[in-house]
Amino acid sequence: MLWRVAERKDHVGAQTASAPFSTRALSVDYGNGPVVRGVDFEAPHSSLVAIVGPNGAGKSTLIKASLGLQRSSAGEARFWGRPLREMRKRIGYVPQRGSVDWEFPVSVTDVVTMGRYGMLGWLRPVTAAHRRAALDYLDQVGMADFADRQISRLSGGQQQRVFVARALAQEADLYFLDEPFAGVDAATEKTLVDVLRRLRDQGKTAVIVHHDLATVIDYFDHVLLLNGEVIASGAAKDAMTVENLQRAYGGRLAFLEGASGAAFRR
């Protein structure tokens, strides 16, 4: 197992110029017209990237198609310039919280250990070292005290922290998080932002589906504004203009502008 870890470290050291995550003309179509249309995008190195857009804009779909969880109808996603299959081990993922059975018989530690399965491979059992690593990552999200809890006995925010700890346990270089801030308490939100910033400081990249326009500029470096197709993408401050938001959200923005318009650059 050691050689594999060493190899990974090499990868990080020898970063090439190609972006950690990029899509070219990526489209997804369920049969009733495209949900995502010809998305060209590049996520820069060492950055926190927000995917922002109205409901049904295809934000989650874009991530899922890039990760091979949904079939894309055209185009492709690349990771450090390579196809997904070669780079899987360097990618971490936090799905939407609603997607699992919370009554499932697993403890908090069990869930986080699942993040190590990718580096374990077939038939190899989880060792004490992996469980220790899981506890470390739980500590990073402030959940070490809950290690033995069954996951349905956690609050929504705590569940989200556990899922983030599981992604951290993947020890990846690129993370995808699908609405991690949806329905979490303020303390969890702060913890998660700290964790993400720490990842960025370690030279890693995180791509996050986000729905709170008020915090985008505060939390993120880079923005992909999406409504089926790309409306704007670039540095957060440059992309989040009122004009761009109006193009993405249409009439729905009027209300948003009144509430938190101060956050946007005119």
Place this chain on the structure above:
Amino acid sequence: MSDADWLETFLRVVTLRGGYNTIVVMIGVSLLGVAAGAIGVFALLRKRAMMSDVLSHATLPGIGLAFLVAAALGANGRSLPVLLAGATIAAIVAALTVQWLSRSARLPEDAAMGAVLSVFFGLGAVLLSYIQTLRTGAEGGLSHFILGQTAAMSEQDAFLIGAVAAGVILAIALLGKEFRIVCFDPEFGAVQGWPIARIDLMLMALVVIVAVIGLQAVGMLLIVALMIVPAAAARQLTHNLWVMVALSALMGGVSAWIGAALSATFPRAPAGGLIVLVAGGVFIVSLLVGAWREKWRRASARSHGAAA
């Protein structure tokens, strides 16, 4: 048989004093129960309980066809390995048919499953009634696969069943980690690069193997209960997956043990029915114990809260 008589017989058999053949059969059936309980946990958590039922019902035409083919080739049509091979093939065809039917846009998967279950069983019934017209004297032996009959099991059969069950238990021990991720969060598993469809296939293959080796002792109608009922019972008692697997395996084994002893005591009653009734009793007790523990936990949490 008077009350005292059957009680004495039952106690003699259940404590392994029923003669060599009975002992071998009891051990084989109990290993089957352990394997069924263990794989049942994953079938239950992956929400494949009804699919497992469909596949075991669908083995009937395979048994009939295997008998006919073997008889036509001049081999012994009643040989257990031959019949079980036929049953396995039929289950695979049934699984593919469910997949094919539910690809049609307007046919929901549950309708496809119900249709395959009953139509395959219908085909099997027709084949069995055809075999009966051949008057080979084997039809009685074949219909035992429907509701189970431990009395008809030979030592060799019991060894075969026990050995395959042991293999299944080993496979579950080796693949536990893979099954866990597929059951809990298949999307996350896929991102890590696990071939979810292939792991699902292995899971269902183990279900089919258990169903097939369980045909003789429990029968195709109730073998799924020996997988699902202990798993559902274990679920009431624990939040830890491996504890759940161990408990379910234990409950499956004990139900099969007691059920097989009952079957030796009442040879007329279908063994599958007896085994499943014992498992059902275990389930009801677990449900009560689980509910009682939950109530106790809540009450103690409340009193802690009041103290603080």
Place this chain on the structure above:
Amino acid sequence: MNPIHFIQVDLPAVLAALFAACACALLGNFLVLRRQSLMSDAISHAVLPGIVIAFMLAGTRATAAMFAGAALAAFVTVISISFIKRYARLEAGAAMGVVFSIMFAAGVVLIELGGARNVDLDADCVLYGQLEHILWLAPKTFASLRDPLVWLDMPRQVTTLAATFVMTLLAVSLFWKELKIASFDPQLATSLGFSAGRIDMGLMFFVGLVAVAAFESVGSILVIAMFICPAAAARVLTERLVTQVWLSQALAAVSAIAGYLLAAFGPGVFGSSSSLVASGMIALISGIILAAAVLWGGRSSRRLASGRAQEGASVSA
């Protein structure tokens, strides 16, 4: 063969199969649409202990006792399934599987141990039904068919099934609107004042009723084919509910008649004097019809889908 034997032996069996198949298929339409097909599986298995206990108490296969026992068993099943779903942390399929398999196990053990088997209820009857045992001995000659008294002497199974079919037909026509809306959109139905839960209970009640009536003729497993296959085939072939229901009736009738005749006379064509089990053959024919419908209808619905995609989003269903 004496032709009057056809009237005495085969006609009542065909009629019983016909009424059973049509009653099942009628309800099957709504089970398939509501994704509750497997409830027919659960209920048809779970009524067994009720039937056996009623049989043991009454000593005969009296219709009223059997229906009472089965209704009680069906009620226990539906309640236990919803209880277990709520309190035992099990998904619907698993809860169903646990309840009906334990009930069915109790049924088959009771048959063998309760002494019921000695009379005329045994495991074979449970599995395959007894279409072949329905006899109408009243007509001795073709001329006697003109006598209305002979018709009144129709076997109990046939009259029970005919009455069940008529009742089901009446209930479905009476509650057509409610069934339609509850199958299409349960929440809308509830908001409009048709409680989806109550419609659901009503539907399950009739499924239980029909399952018990048909159980004697086609057995508890093959009755599932009657519930699902004709309705599913009709569903694949048409998009209109009225057409679907009529089509399901036609396909059920074809399965019942063709299946019975093939089982009874098929072997004779090959020079064999024996016959095959009729209920199995009926299930098989209905399955073949379903497979054909999927093969044929699958193609036409794909054509439809591609046509729709070209028309764009302006077309609404």
